[in-house]
Amino acid sequence: xxxxxxxxxxxxxxxxxxxxxxxxxxxxxxxxxxxxxxxxxxxxxxxxxxxxxxxxxxxxxxxxxxxxxxxxxxxxxxxxxxxxxxxxxxxxxxxxxxxxxxxxxxxxxxxxxxxxxxxxxxxxxxxxxxxxxxxxxxxxxxxxxxxxxxxxxxxxxxxxxxxxxxxxxxxxxxxxxxxxxxxxxxxxxxxxxxxxxxxxxxxxxxxxxxxxxxxxxxxxxxxxxxxxxxxxxxxxxxxxxxxxxxxxxxxxxxxxxxxxxxxxxxxxxxxxxxxxxxxxxxxxxxxxxxxxxxxxxxxxxxxxxxxxxxxxxxxxxxxxxxxxxxxxxxxxxxxxxxxxxxxxxxxxxxxxxxxxxxxxxxxxxxxxxxxxxxxxxxxxxxxxxxxxxxxxxxxxxxxxxxxxxxxxxxxxxxxxxxxxxxxxxxxxxxxxxxxxxxxxxxxxxxxxxxxx
Amino acid sequence: xxxxxxxxxxxxxxxxxxxxxxxxxxxxxxxxxxxxxxxxxxxxxxxxxxxxxxxxxxxxxxxxxxxxxxxxxxxxxxxxxxxxxxxxxxxxxxxxxxxxxxxxxxxxxxxxxxxxxxxxxxxxxxxxxxxxxxxxxxxxxxxxxxxxxxxxxxxxxxxxxxxxxxxxxxxxxxxxxxxxxxxxxxxxxxxxxxxxxxxxxxxxxxxxxxxxxxxxxxxx
Numbered sequence: 001x002x003x004x005x006x007x008x009x010x011x012x013x014x015x016x017x018x019x020x021x022x023x024x025x026x027x028x029x030x031x032x033x034x035x036x037x038x039x040x041x042x043x044x045x046x047x048x049x050x051x052x053x054x055x056x057x058x059x060x061x062x063x064x065x066x067x068x069x070x071x072x073x074x075x076x077x078x079x080x081x082x083x084x085x086x087x088x089x090x091x092x093x094x095x096x097x098x099x100x101x102x103x104x105x106x107x108x109x110x111x112x113x114x115x116x117x118x119x120x121x122x123x124x125x126x127x128x129x130x131x132x133x134x135x136x137x138x139x140x141x142x143x144x145x146x147x148x149x150x151x152x153x154x155x156x157x158x159x160x161x162x163x164x165x166x167x168x169x170x171x172x173x174x175x176x177x178x179x180x181x182x183x184x185x186x187x188x189x190x191x192x193x194x195x196x197x198x199x200x201x202x203x204x205x206x207x208x209x210x211x212x213x214x215x216x217x218x219x220x221x222x223x224x225x226x227x228x229x230x231x232x233x234x235x236x237x238x239x240x241x242x243x244x245x246x247x248x249x250x251x252x253x254x255x256x257x258x259x260x261x262x263x264x265x266x267x268x269x270x271x272x273x274x275x276x277x278x279x280x281x282x283x284x285x286x287x288x289x290x291x292x293x294x295x296x297x298x299x300x301x302x303x304x305x306x307x308x309x310x311x312x313x314x315x316x317x318x319x320x321x322x323x324x325x326x327x328x329x330x331x332x333x334x335x336x337x338x339x340x341x342x343x344x345x346x347x348x349x350x351x352x353x354x355x356x357x358x359x360x361x362x363x364x365x366x367x368x369x370x371x372x373x374x375x376x377x378x379x380x381x382x383x384x385x386x387x388x389x390x391x392x393x394x395x396x397x398x399x400x401x402x403x404x405x406x407x408x409x410x411x412x413x414x415x416x417x418x419x420x421x422x423x424x425x426x427x428x429x430x431x432x433x434x435x436x437x438x439x440x441x442x443x444x445x446x447x448x449x450x451x452x
Numbered sequence: 453x454x455x456x457x458x459x460x461x462x463x464x465x466x467x468x469x470x471x472x473x474x475x476x477x478x479x480x481x482x483x484x485x486x487x488x489x490x491x492x493x494x495x496x497x498x499x500x501x502x503x504x505x506x507x508x509x510x511x512x513x514x515x516x517x518x519x520x521x522x523x524x525x526x527x528x529x530x531x532x533x534x535x536x537x538x539x540x541x542x543x544x545x546x547x548x549x550x551x552x553x554x555x556x557x558x559x560x561x562x563x564x565x566x567x568x569x570x571x572x573x574x575x576x577x578x579x580x581x582x583x584x585x586x587x588x589x590x591x592x593x594x595x596x597x598x599x600x601x602x603x604x605x606x607x608x609x610x611x612x613x614x615x616x617x618x619x620x621x622x623x624x625x626x627x628x629x630x631x632x633x634x635x636x637x638x639x640x641x642x643x644x645x646x647x648x649x650x651x652x653x654x655x656x657x658x659x660x661x662x663x664x665x666x667x668x669x670x671x672x
Contacts, residue, residue: 001561001562004549004550008549010549011548011549356545357547360541360546361547362506362530362533363504363506363533363539363545364539364558365530365531365534365535365559366559366561366562367562368526374562444506444508445506446501446506446507449541
């Protein structure tokens with residue numbers, strides 16, 4: 001039966017080819033789109049799998065770059081049982097490298113407290129050094145830096161060269177490569193030098209990286225630290241912080257962002273004005289007030305620190321990729337709809353052309369079921385071949401994108417996704433062939449033969 | 453062997469009714485060469501197709517070996533066509549994607565073709581003079597050769613009945629004579645009842661059974 005089905009498809013090679021292409025492109029599109037989420041998941045698991053410690057930062061800040069917390073809290077954290085090392089970090093976006101603006105991929109100045117950094121049992125960057133050395137105590141107060149292989153290659157720099165970052169000449173003393181596009185973006189140097197270069201608040205840091213001592217479990221330690229900082233006053237980070245941090249009082253964008261924030265929270269304009277006033281007053285307060293406050297936000301029972309382990313980061317990003325999958329599914333749905341219509345059209349035309357053949361087959365004892373099986377065999381073969389070709393085409397596209405934009409994106413199509421693509425495409429083929437197959441059963445054999 | 457009892461067939465074309473057969477009753481004897489004769493539109497082919505369970509009569513009944521075709525369900529009708537009846541059509545009706553051998557085996561493709569069936573199909577093709585052309589496709593065969601393939605296809609199932617609708621209608625005189633001889637040979641050899649619809653009376657012999665139709669009725 002399958003041999004007969006293949007012959008039938010081959011006898012209408014152009015039509016079969018066009019239908020196959022429709023399916024191939026739809027499946028390749030599906031593989032390509034879902035590889036975005038797949039790549040993100042893989043990158044996240046690769047990245048956070050390497051991080052064994054815990055990060056303490058401002059509540060609500062998505063990443064340390066946007067976080068501001070009091071520098072003095074580091075000492076307090078260090079006294080909490082179970083905490084072995086506390087390493088202060090400052091993160092800031094790099095605007096210019098070698099006189100050229102940095103847009104994509106982004107680069108970050110990563111200031112780390114060298115003495116405590118060197119005491120960490122596991123240092124992602126330290127362990128990823130492949131040329132030169134990691135920062136040492138002698139590098140404190142200097143512009144000695146280590147950069148990623150990615151950054152070095154982009155700017156054609158080698159060990160011992162100087163690199164101009166935000167107008168500062170830095171000396172490259174080490175090169176690292178973690179293999180993660182999320183990590184290989186940092187230009188690492190002494191925390192105080194980053195503070196000076198970026199004019200970072202002297203009483204704040206972005207976050208603290210902690211390592212636990214002994215057999216203390218991450219979850220338990222996270223709970224203890226959060227409990228310790230319950231009731232402290234530190235505003236949650238909000239998107240408006242971006243505008244408020246640098247804008248004047250009459251900034252239109254600030255007002256707009258505030259309005260959106262407040263309307264989402266259901267607060268009145270009066271409250272909004274009050275909160276803005278309070279924010280301005282607190283601007284120079286020792287505890288950084290990065291965003292608007294409302295009475296509801298600062299609950300006495302909430303912790304002033306957000307403490308996250310690597311698995312928390314992973315979970316958050318997994319939630320994000322799950323949402324992304326829904327969006328990608330909708331996008332793919334359009335392609336799939338076109339593909340299924342293409343199969344129905346192809347098979348229907350093919351069936352109409354061969355209606356006499358089906359009459360002959362029925363006259364020779366083929367049942368309606370046999371005819372339906374033949375037609376769906378043809379359409380499922382198209383679907384199966386489309387799935388295989390689509391998967392291969394998608395993979396090729398992924399390889400090209402990963403090669404061409406190695407520093408910006410990482411797409412990944414898992415074997416599961418490819419298998420799903422083939423099964424899905426075959427199912428589409430079967431479903432697309434059912435209507436034309438049913439159509440042939442409406443006629444008696446002799447009606448079908450007489451049509452010829 | 454075949455009893456046609458007061459059969460009526462009305463074709464509905466839109467709002468128009470065409471009365472193809474009007475109360476036809478007759479008996480076709482078994483293992484005999486039978487002809488249905490008559491002008492175009494007399495209902496010859498309609499009667500033939502009803503005997504082959506390709507269509508259903510509007511009223512009346514057809515009995516084959518004392519079993520009414522009207523009582524057969526869809527599956528039984530399919531089985532009847534696959535196992536008991538061989539069809540030979542005017543325009544050969546071969547499947548152009550299959551070669552001669554595969555066309556002969558076509559009725560059994562869904563069930564799976566056995567080695568024995570394949571061997572028998574090759575023998576039948578040799579018997580009808582196509583031993584050297586079994587891998588040829590219909591487009592590579594002449595009209596006469598195609599009709600021989602159709603006859604071999606009809607014979608593979610060792611049918612009770614061969615129904616032929618104008619089997620020589622598209623063939624020249626010599627090839628037509630060869631096809632009739634071929635049909636007579638296999639009918640004698642396999643003791644098969646053959647019913648042929650034709651305009652051409654040249655191939656009729658005295659021993660053949662003849663039914664003449666005119667305007668859907670038996671002509672006196």
